[in-house]
Amino acid sequence: MKVQSGGGSGRTTPEFILRVGQRVRSLRRQRNWTVQQLADQADLSRRMLTQIELGQANPSLVTIDRIAAALGTDFAGLALPESPGDAPASVQVWRGEGSSEALLLAATTPADTELWRWTLAPGARYDAQPDKAGAQEIHHVIAGELALVTREASRTLVAGDTTVIFSDQPYSYVNPGETDVVFFRVVSGA
Structure with a gap:
């Protein structure tokens, strides 16, 4: 993944x-x-x-x-x-509480890069396990607030913010806000 x-x-x-x-x-x-x-x-x-x-x-x-x-x-x-040609608009891979979900939108072939659209309901959290060494993710927030928690730090992104993390470590997505957070996630090298 x-x-x-x-x-x-x-x-x-x-x-x-x-x-x-x-x-x-x-x-x-x-x-x-x-x-x-x-x-x-x-x-x-x-x-x-x-x-x-x-x-x-x-x-x-x-x-x-x-x-x-x-x-x-x-x-x-x-x-x-x-x-x-058989591809649906997206594949819902994960569903959480309320409106929380993870949609796999597309991937390159071979799929070393994937495009995801995530929604987390207020207060929702997703804890991820590490990918292989060197894997990275780009996150771009469309709406709401996303707290991105890694071993080294926690940072909060708001609509329009973009960041890159190494995903070869435990990390979490948290919605600390009062409305849904919607963000794109690009995974590379996982």
């Missing part, structure tokens, strides 16, 4: 989980791998992988990244439709 595996009170959406499960199964079968072979490659249990393929698990986004890497693809390769 590089959507980065997250926390807070939200979760990946059922539609996203089903799409990823179907895509994982399809790619695994194309390689003539058993569930156990892919589970070993992705460092997961066979049971967890089976539940993911069936759309019955709620895997972290980091887990989806590990499966994608084992299959020789990336997060966007599992999340977005195979054919660009």
